[in-house]
Amino acid sequence: MASTDIPSTDMNAAGLRSDERLERLKLFGLSSPALILVMIILVLPVGWLFYVSFIGADGNFSLENYERMVARKSYMRIFRTTFLVSIMTTGLCILIGYPLAYFLSQLPKKWANIALITVLLPFWTSLLVRTYAWLVLLQKKGLVNEWAMSLGLWDEPIKMVHNMTGNLIGMVHIMLPFLILPLYGAMTAINRDFMKAASNLGASPRRAFWTVFFPLTTPGLFAGALMVFILCLGFFVTPAVLGGGKVIMVSMKIVSNIELFVNWGAASALGVVLLVSTMVILWIASRFLNFDQMTGGGRH
């Protein structure tokens, strides 16, 4: 009797299937403008960059732009400087940022929000302005040297700009929030009972920190450090202004290749190498890290 109750239209199955198809089609239609936009402003230019990097000075296909990078010592030096500056900036950011993020995470919610705003405040000011502000502060007759000497901390003005020191000070200042934000997120996500439990089970505050708190913050720490490192690789303004020509990074070489030598091929090849090395780093990182967890989409 039950079988005869089912109507010949197999309970709307065909209609429901076509509704499903239509809905998918609509969703695709709605997202296609964004897809086209990404095509035009991202995929095409990057493709063109790759193409130009393989064009030699005579206008034909050639590997000379890449050969030059391997052959010339100055290029290797630039890559070494770029990675060194990025590693040092990341390291300094971790040294300064971790304790700061920890301090923020332990504050009562109300104070934490205020403190977080002060950390983010530099984001509201132009990068260029902040960089030149450091120039003013750190130069030979700048505020820092004047004050330090009047307080008797040192006698001769110390050279703090137009060298690696100035460059690092400026870059760390600009990169710090990128490290602190994911780290702060990871720290506040830690159940406060964890530290109590560790303590109850016999861990001294130091042991509890290294065995429970720190391991739980590593995803946030890696996420922040990776972001800082990758941003550093392509950084231009701060090393250009505060490095004073002594710290030459890949991005600056790209600019000089175009502005000075009008060699688009060489500039493109540098861009490609930078892009590829960034992607390789991300790929390696993704094999060790859970990107879901970093972006806050992790399980809880």
Place this chain on the structure above:
Amino acid sequence: MSKDPNDALPISVRNVTKTYGAVHALNDVSLEINSGEFLTLLGPSGSGKTTLLMVLAGFTRPDRGSLKFGDKEVIRTPPHLRDVGMTFQSYALFPHMTVAGNVGYPLRLRGVSKDEIATRVEGALETVQLGGFGDRRIDQLSGGQRQRVAVARAIVFEPRILLMDEPLSALDKKLRDQMQIELRSMHEELGMTTVYVTHDQREALTMSDRIAVVNHGRIMQLATPHDLYESPANRFVADFIGESTFLDVRKFGSDVLFGDQKLAHTGKIPDTPELLLMARPERICLVDGPAPDDMNTFEARAEQVVYQGDSYLLNARLDSGEMITLRGPIRQGTVATLPVVGDRVTLGLSAKDTVIIDGREV
């Protein structure tokens, strides 16, 4: 695992006070807990029961008072040196360690050798019926399993005192009932002094040797489950433990009067200005025909009858105006004889169940 109850430690809490601003979280609390006892701190949220547990664990520093584990004063001992086991409401299992990593954590801190850790971890997991679960990740466990791991981690280093902060509150009712019995039999087996915090009176009655009812930062009554239920110290305790209907009564010479009705009773009458008759719903019965001499009877009218499967509730209004609740058993055939709304009923309460209590809240 220690089975000798002599291994357990008594706990002595004396005059412990903790204030937050003007609020007394703990108001001069004194409490003696026997070694090997299962004692429950029972109270509504904000009563101070958790604060007291946190003082025992060392996470809350009281303003003053003394706390002894055995003969040793520990009020100023930091938590990691107190050597007490504890389970948390949130379980607080470390998500970056496996089950075995969590349970072995206190042993690693104590420098126990690797082989012994493995043996003791497996032993503790077997105690909580999770043998073989050592390699699982915490997020692969169900709520009940997490609870068991938390217990295993708290007992694996054989503490002589075990503190439990609402350990079952996140579990569904069936599992909670089962875990209550399991935790209780585990306590029989291990014998450590256990302080258990809950706001669930039935859980407290099921598990405890003694219950301390806490309210407004003070212990209202400390008694066995039986004494607490049968002779509560005041209205708050009577209200918090079980269900009850309260009727205003007064003392007249040696008699207790409800309105003009002299009540038969057997217990003591508290010497306080306000008195209440506490009538437990399941102790009231429907009287059909003549009542025995030692039974107080009340005329009433049925206002609501609720069928609850295993029993029924009858809300009736006494002729004097008060509402009274009766709970009766349901068996095959009794449903047809239940009163219906509007019926006149005679409610009976035997002298033994006529409990007169201090009518004040505190």
